Amino acid sequence: MSIQTENMKEIFGKIDDLKAVFKVGERILPILTSLIDFMGEIIPLLENINTSISDSTNQMPKVSNQINNVTSATELATTEILDLVDEISNELNDIEQAITKILELNQTRDDKFNEIIKHVEKNDKVIELLNEYKTISTYDDTFNIVREVLAKISNDAFKITMSLQVQDITSQQLSAVNHLIESVNTRLTGLVKEIDSSDLKKEFGSMKWEDSESTHFDGNASYIDREHKQQEVDQIISDQKQVASQEEIDKLFS
Protein backbone atom coordinates (compact mmCIF):
# COMPACT_ATOMS: atom_id res chain seq x y z
CA MET A 1 0.00 0.00 0.00
CA SER A 2 1.31 3.42 -0.95
CA ILE A 3 1.90 6.21 1.53
CA GLN A 4 -0.89 8.27 -0.10
CA THR A 5 -3.47 5.54 0.49
CA GLU A 6 -2.34 5.26 4.12
CA ASN A 7 -2.78 9.04 4.62
CA MET A 8 -6.21 9.00 3.03
CA LYS A 9 -7.33 6.21 5.38
CA GLU A 10 -6.10 8.20 8.33
CA ILE A 11 -7.95 11.33 7.12
CA PHE A 12 -11.21 9.35 6.71
CA GLY A 13 -10.76 7.95 10.17
CA LYS A 14 -10.37 11.43 11.61
CA ILE A 15 -13.45 12.61 9.67
CA ASP A 16 -15.46 9.73 11.20
CA ASP A 17 -14.28 10.80 14.67
CA LEU A 18 -15.30 14.35 13.90
CA LYS A 19 -18.74 13.14 12.76
CA ALA A 20 -19.14 11.31 16.05
CA VAL A 21 -18.18 14.47 17.94
CA PHE A 22 -20.73 16.50 15.99
CA LYS A 23 -23.40 13.88 16.70
CA VAL A 24 -22.65 14.09 20.43
CA GLY A 25 -22.59 17.90 20.10
CA GLU A 26 -26.03 17.83 18.48
CA ARG A 27 -27.36 15.89 21.44
CA ILE A 28 -25.61 18.02 24.05
CA LEU A 29 -26.44 21.37 22.51
CA PRO A 30 -30.08 21.53 23.73
CA ILE A 31 -28.90 20.55 27.20
CA LEU A 32 -26.24 23.26 27.13
CA THR A 33 -28.82 25.78 25.91
CA SER A 34 -31.14 24.83 28.77
CA LEU A 35 -28.26 25.08 31.21
CA ILE A 36 -27.33 28.53 29.96
CA ASP A 37 -31.01 29.61 30.15
CA PHE A 38 -31.17 28.19 33.69
CA MET A 39 -28.01 30.05 34.68
CA GLY A 40 -29.45 33.20 33.19
CA GLU A 41 -32.50 32.81 35.42
CA ILE A 42 -30.74 31.61 38.57
CA ILE A 43 -28.09 34.36 38.73
CA PRO A 44 -30.58 37.21 39.28
CA LEU A 45 -32.37 34.96 41.76
CA LEU A 46 -29.13 34.37 43.66
CA GLU A 47 -28.47 38.09 43.59
CA ASN A 48 -31.94 38.65 45.05
CA ILE A 49 -31.28 36.08 47.76
CA ASN A 50 -27.95 37.73 48.48
CA THR A 51 -29.58 41.17 48.76
CA SER A 52 -32.36 39.70 50.90
CA ILE A 53 -29.92 38.08 53.28
CA SER A 54 -27.86 41.27 53.41
CA ASP A 55 -30.98 43.29 54.22
CA SER A 56 -32.04 40.77 56.86
CA THR A 57 -28.62 40.73 58.50
CA ASN A 58 -28.68 44.51 58.43
CA GLN A 59 -32.04 44.52 60.23
CA MET A 60 -30.97 42.06 62.92
CA PRO A 61 -28.97 44.50 65.05
CA LYS A 62 -32.03 46.79 65.07
CA VAL A 63 -34.22 43.91 66.23
CA SER A 64 -31.66 43.06 68.87
CA ASN A 65 -31.55 46.65 70.09
CA GLN A 66 -35.35 46.77 70.20
CA ILE A 67 -35.39 43.64 72.36
CA ASN A 68 -32.88 45.29 74.68
CA ASN A 69 -35.12 48.37 74.78
CA VAL A 70 -38.09 46.19 75.72
CA THR A 71 -36.05 44.68 78.55
CA SER A 72 -35.01 48.12 79.81
CA ALA A 73 -38.58 49.43 79.56
CA THR A 74 -40.05 46.48 81.46
CA GLU A 75 -37.37 46.77 84.13
CA LEU A 76 -38.16 50.47 84.52
CA ALA A 77 -41.90 49.76 84.67
CA THR A 78 -41.33 46.96 87.18
CA THR A 79 -39.26 49.29 89.36
CA GLU A 80 -42.11 51.83 89.27
CA ILE A 81 -44.59 49.12 90.28
CA LEU A 82 -42.28 48.01 93.09
CA ASP A 83 -42.01 51.64 94.25
CA LEU A 84 -45.80 51.93 94.33
CA VAL A 85 -46.24 48.60 96.10
CA ASP A 86 -43.63 49.66 98.67
CA GLU A 87 -45.47 52.96 99.12
CA ILE A 88 -48.79 51.15 99.59
CA SER A 89 -47.18 48.75 102.06
CA ASN A 90 -45.67 51.63 104.02
CA GLU A 91 -49.03 53.44 104.13
CA LEU A 92 -50.77 50.26 105.25
CA ASN A 93 -48.15 49.91 107.92
CA ASP A 94 -48.81 53.50 109.05
CA ILE A 95 -52.56 52.79 109.26
CA GLU A 96 -51.88 49.56 111.15
CA GLN A 97 -49.71 51.46 113.63
CA ALA A 98 -52.40 54.15 114.03
CA ILE A 99 -55.03 51.48 114.75
CA THR A 100 -52.74 49.82 117.26
CA LYS A 101 -52.33 53.20 118.95
CA ILE A 102 -56.12 53.72 119.01
CA LEU A 103 -56.65 50.25 120.50
CA GLU A 104 -54.05 51.00 123.16
CA LEU A 105 -55.84 54.27 123.96
CA ASN A 106 -59.12 52.38 124.11
CA GLN A 107 -57.58 50.04 126.65
CA THR A 108 -56.43 53.03 128.73
CA ARG A 109 -59.90 54.51 128.43
CA ASP A 110 -61.46 51.22 129.59
CA ASP A 111 -59.13 51.17 132.59
CA LYS A 112 -60.15 54.72 133.48
CA PHE A 113 -63.78 53.82 132.93
CA ASN A 114 -63.53 50.94 135.37
CA GLU A 115 -61.98 53.31 137.92
CA ILE A 116 -64.88 55.74 137.44
CA ILE A 117 -67.38 52.92 137.95
CA LYS A 118 -65.73 52.11 141.28
CA HIS A 119 -66.33 55.68 142.41
CA VAL A 120 -70.01 55.71 141.54
CA GLU A 121 -70.90 52.34 143.00
CA LYS A 122 -73.92 53.62 144.86
CA ASN A 123 -75.61 55.24 141.92
CA ASP A 124 -77.17 52.47 139.82
CA LYS A 125 -78.54 54.81 137.22
CA VAL A 126 -75.13 56.36 136.61
CA ILE A 127 -73.56 52.91 136.35
CA GLU A 128 -76.21 51.83 133.87
CA LEU A 129 -75.69 54.93 131.76
CA LEU A 130 -71.93 54.60 131.89
CA ASN A 131 -72.09 50.94 130.79
CA GLU A 132 -74.41 51.94 127.96
CA TYR A 133 -71.98 54.70 126.99
CA LYS A 134 -69.10 52.22 127.10
CA THR A 135 -70.90 49.86 124.73
CA ILE A 136 -71.74 52.46 122.12
CA SER A 137 -68.38 54.22 122.23
CA THR A 138 -66.28 51.08 121.67
CA TYR A 139 -65.01 50.44 118.16
CA ASP A 140 -62.56 47.66 118.97
CA ASP A 141 -64.41 45.06 116.91
CA THR A 142 -64.59 47.40 113.93
CA PHE A 143 -60.90 48.21 114.26
CA ASN A 144 -60.05 44.53 114.41
CA ILE A 145 -62.00 43.93 111.19
CA VAL A 146 -60.15 46.84 109.56
CA ARG A 147 -56.89 45.35 110.77
CA GLU A 148 -57.70 42.02 109.14
CA VAL A 149 -58.56 43.77 105.88
CA LEU A 150 -55.31 45.73 106.05
CA ALA A 151 -53.33 42.55 106.67
CA LYS A 152 -54.94 40.97 103.61
CA ILE A 153 -54.19 44.02 101.45
CA SER A 154 -50.63 43.99 102.72
CA ASN A 155 -50.31 40.31 101.91
CA ASP A 156 -51.76 40.83 98.43
CA ALA A 157 -49.34 43.72 97.85
CA PHE A 158 -46.47 41.42 98.75
CA LYS A 159 -47.81 38.79 96.35
CA ILE A 160 -47.66 41.43 93.61
CA THR A 161 -44.01 42.03 94.52
CA MET A 162 -43.24 38.33 94.29
CA SER A 163 -45.06 38.02 90.96
CA LEU A 164 -42.75 40.66 89.51
CA GLN A 165 -40.04 38.00 89.38
CA VAL A 166 -41.57 37.40 85.98
CA GLN A 167 -39.67 40.48 84.75
CA ASP A 168 -36.29 38.90 85.49
CA ILE A 169 -37.38 35.64 83.89
CA THR A 170 -38.72 37.27 80.71
CA SER A 171 -35.61 39.43 80.42
CA GLN A 172 -33.51 36.26 80.47
CA GLN A 173 -35.76 34.71 77.83
CA LEU A 174 -35.38 37.85 75.70
CA SER A 175 -31.60 37.71 76.16
CA ALA A 176 -31.71 34.12 74.91
CA VAL A 177 -33.68 35.23 71.82
CA ASN A 178 -31.17 38.01 71.29
CA HIS A 179 -28.33 35.57 71.47
CA LEU A 180 -30.10 33.35 68.94
CA ILE A 181 -30.60 36.28 66.56
CA GLU A 182 -26.94 37.12 66.92
CA SER A 183 -25.93 33.54 66.08
CA VAL A 184 -28.21 33.47 63.02
CA ASN A 185 -26.82 36.82 61.95
CA THR A 186 -23.24 35.54 62.22
CA ARG A 187 -24.10 32.48 60.11
CA LEU A 188 -25.93 34.50 57.47
CA THR A 189 -23.16 37.04 57.38
CA GLY A 190 -20.68 34.24 56.74
CA LEU A 191 -22.88 32.93 53.94
CA VAL A 192 -23.22 36.30 52.24
CA LYS A 193 -19.53 36.94 52.74
CA GLU A 194 -18.77 34.01 50.47
CA ILE A 195 -21.06 35.39 47.78
CA ASP A 196 -19.99 38.99 47.98
CA SER A 197 -17.20 39.54 50.45
CA SER A 198 -16.32 43.14 49.71
CA ASP A 199 -19.84 44.53 50.24
CA LEU A 200 -20.39 42.44 53.30
CA LYS A 201 -17.22 43.56 55.02
CA LYS A 202 -18.57 47.10 54.90
CA GLU A 203 -21.96 46.04 56.26
CA PHE A 204 -20.50 43.82 58.93
CA GLY A 205 -18.14 46.55 60.03
CA SER A 206 -20.95 49.06 60.39
CA MET A 207 -23.14 46.77 62.54
CA LYS A 208 -23.41 47.69 66.19
CA TRP A 209 -24.38 45.01 68.65
CA GLU A 210 -25.31 45.53 72.22
CA ASP A 211 -24.24 43.09 74.85
CA SER A 212 -22.99 40.56 72.32
CA GLU A 213 -19.89 39.30 74.12
CA SER A 214 -21.22 37.49 77.14
CA THR A 215 -24.19 35.25 77.75
CA HIS A 216 -25.47 35.88 81.24
CA PHE A 217 -28.92 34.46 80.88
CA ASP A 218 -30.79 31.23 81.26
CA GLY A 219 -32.57 30.33 78.02
CA ASN A 220 -34.69 27.78 79.90
CA ALA A 221 -35.93 30.32 82.46
CA SER A 222 -39.62 29.76 83.11
CA TYR A 223 -42.27 31.37 85.29
CA ILE A 224 -44.65 28.42 85.36
CA ASP A 225 -44.68 25.30 87.51
CA ARG A 226 -42.38 26.79 90.16
CA GLU A 227 -43.45 24.51 93.02
CA HIS A 228 -42.71 21.40 91.02
CA LYS A 229 -39.36 22.86 89.94
CA GLN A 230 -38.26 23.53 93.53
CA GLN A 231 -39.31 20.01 94.51
CA GLU A 232 -37.15 18.63 91.71
CA VAL A 233 -34.19 20.72 92.90
CA ASP A 234 -34.66 19.56 96.49
CA GLN A 235 -34.78 15.94 95.30
CA ILE A 236 -31.57 16.32 93.27
CA ILE A 237 -29.79 17.94 96.24
CA SER A 238 -31.02 15.16 98.50
CA ASP A 239 -29.86 12.48 96.01
CA GLN A 240 -26.47 14.11 95.63
CA LYS A 241 -25.95 14.28 99.36
CA GLN A 242 -26.73 10.59 99.70
CA VAL A 243 -23.95 9.69 97.28
CA ALA A 244 -20.63 9.58 99.13
CA SER A 245 -17.80 11.56 97.60
CA GLN A 246 -14.64 9.87 96.42
CA GLU A 247 -12.76 11.50 99.29
CA GLU A 248 -15.16 9.95 101.80
CA ILE A 249 -14.77 6.53 100.20
CA ASP A 250 -10.98 6.92 100.21
CA LYS A 251 -11.05 7.84 103.91
CA LEU A 252 -12.94 4.64 104.67
CA PHE A 253 -10.26 2.57 103.02
CA SER A 254 -7.21 4.41 104.32
Add this chain to the structure above:
Amino acid sequence: MELKFLVVDDSVTMRRIVNNSLKTLGYTNVVEASDGKDALSKLAADSSINFVITDWNMPVMSGLELSQAIRGDAKLGNMPILMVTTRGVKEDIVQALQAKVNNYVVKPFTPQVLKEKLDQVLANIS
Protein backbone atom coordinates in the same frame (compact mmCIF):
# COMPACT_ATOMS: atom_id res chain seq x y z
CA MET B 1 -25.57 36.56 115.87
CA GLU B 2 -27.10 39.33 113.79
CA LEU B 3 -27.30 38.40 110.14
CA LYS B 4 -26.08 40.79 107.48
CA PHE B 5 -26.97 39.65 104.00
CA LEU B 6 -25.27 40.38 100.70
CA VAL B 7 -27.82 40.04 97.90
CA VAL B 8 -26.09 39.59 94.53
CA ASP B 9 -28.13 39.88 91.33
CA ASP B 10 -27.73 41.87 88.12
CA SER B 11 -31.48 42.48 88.04
CA VAL B 12 -32.57 45.48 90.10
CA THR B 13 -36.03 43.92 90.29
CA MET B 14 -34.73 40.68 91.76
CA ARG B 15 -32.51 42.44 94.28
CA ARG B 16 -35.52 44.36 95.54
CA ILE B 17 -37.71 41.27 95.65
CA VAL B 18 -35.12 39.29 97.64
CA ASN B 19 -34.56 42.32 99.86
CA ASN B 20 -38.31 42.74 100.48
CA SER B 21 -38.66 39.02 101.18
CA LEU B 22 -35.87 39.20 103.74
CA LYS B 23 -37.60 42.18 105.36
CA THR B 24 -40.82 40.22 105.73
CA LEU B 25 -38.79 37.46 107.40
CA GLY B 26 -37.43 40.02 109.83
CA TYR B 27 -33.98 40.52 108.29
CA THR B 28 -33.36 44.20 107.63
CA ASN B 29 -29.57 44.29 107.43
CA VAL B 30 -28.98 43.88 103.70
CA VAL B 31 -26.27 45.02 101.28
CA GLU B 32 -26.60 44.65 97.51
CA ALA B 33 -24.20 43.88 94.65
CA SER B 34 -24.87 43.72 90.90
CA ASP B 35 -22.43 40.92 89.98
CA GLY B 36 -19.84 38.56 91.42
CA LYS B 37 -16.97 41.01 91.16
CA ASP B 38 -18.97 43.74 92.85
CA ALA B 39 -19.91 41.23 95.55
CA LEU B 40 -16.26 40.39 96.24
CA SER B 41 -15.50 44.12 96.61
CA LYS B 42 -18.40 44.50 99.05
CA LEU B 43 -17.23 41.46 101.02
CA ALA B 44 -13.69 42.82 101.17
CA ALA B 45 -14.93 46.21 102.35
CA ASP B 46 -17.45 44.98 104.92
CA SER B 47 -16.41 42.17 107.24
CA SER B 48 -19.78 42.20 109.01
CA ILE B 49 -21.49 40.54 106.03
CA ASN B 50 -22.14 36.97 107.09
CA PHE B 51 -24.57 35.54 104.51
CA VAL B 52 -24.51 35.65 100.70
CA ILE B 53 -27.59 35.18 98.53
CA THR B 54 -26.54 35.08 94.90
CA ASP B 55 -28.00 34.71 91.43
CA TRP B 56 -26.13 32.50 88.95
CA ASN B 57 -26.40 34.25 85.57
CA MET B 58 -24.69 37.59 85.85
CA PRO B 59 -22.32 39.60 83.67
CA VAL B 60 -18.66 40.14 84.63
CA MET B 61 -18.62 37.33 87.22
CA SER B 62 -21.30 34.67 87.62
CA GLY B 63 -22.72 33.43 90.90
CA LEU B 64 -20.94 30.12 90.41
CA GLU B 65 -17.60 31.87 89.97
CA LEU B 66 -18.38 34.01 93.01
CA SER B 67 -19.08 30.90 95.08
CA GLN B 68 -15.82 29.33 93.93
CA ALA B 69 -13.94 32.54 94.74
CA ILE B 70 -15.49 32.72 98.22
CA ARG B 71 -14.70 29.06 98.94
CA GLY B 72 -11.14 29.61 97.75
CA ASP B 73 -10.62 32.58 100.05
CA ALA B 74 -9.03 31.92 103.42
CA LYS B 75 -11.09 34.57 105.23
CA LEU B 76 -14.42 34.07 103.48
CA GLY B 77 -14.25 30.30 102.98
CA ASN B 78 -16.98 29.42 105.48
CA MET B 79 -19.46 32.07 104.34
CA PRO B 80 -22.97 30.60 103.93
CA ILE B 81 -24.09 30.86 100.31
CA LEU B 82 -27.62 30.47 99.03
CA MET B 83 -27.98 30.28 95.25
CA VAL B 84 -31.23 31.80 93.91
CA THR B 85 -31.47 31.20 90.19
CA THR B 86 -33.68 30.26 87.25
CA ARG B 87 -31.32 27.38 86.41
CA GLY B 88 -33.01 24.20 87.51
CA VAL B 89 -31.49 21.37 85.49
CA LYS B 90 -29.65 18.60 87.31
CA GLU B 91 -26.23 19.40 85.83
CA ASP B 92 -26.48 22.97 87.13
CA ILE B 93 -27.47 21.89 90.61
CA VAL B 94 -24.63 19.37 90.75
CA GLN B 95 -22.22 22.08 89.56
CA ALA B 96 -23.50 24.41 92.30
CA LEU B 97 -23.05 21.69 94.91
CA GLN B 98 -19.52 21.10 93.66
CA ALA B 99 -18.91 24.82 94.11
CA LYS B 100 -20.06 24.21 97.70
CA VAL B 101 -23.10 26.46 97.81
CA ASN B 102 -25.06 25.70 100.98
CA ASN B 103 -28.48 25.55 99.36
CA TYR B 104 -30.33 26.22 96.16
CA VAL B 105 -33.60 28.04 95.36
CA VAL B 106 -35.17 28.20 91.91
CA LYS B 107 -36.81 31.35 90.65
CA PRO B 108 -39.58 32.27 90.83
CA PHE B 109 -39.53 31.54 94.54
CA THR B 110 -42.00 32.13 97.35
CA PRO B 111 -41.04 33.73 100.69
CA GLN B 112 -41.87 30.40 102.34
CA VAL B 113 -39.29 28.57 100.22
CA LEU B 114 -36.72 31.29 100.89
CA LYS B 115 -37.38 31.05 104.63
CA GLU B 116 -37.17 27.26 104.55
CA LYS B 117 -33.81 27.27 102.77
CA LEU B 118 -32.39 30.06 104.95
CA ASP B 119 -33.41 28.14 108.04
CA GLN B 120 -31.80 24.97 106.70
CA VAL B 121 -28.52 26.77 105.96
CA LEU B 122 -28.51 28.48 109.36
CA ALA B 123 -29.29 25.20 111.12
CA ASN B 124 -26.42 23.46 109.33
CA ILE B 125 -23.83 26.14 110.07
CA SER B 126 -24.73 26.63 113.71
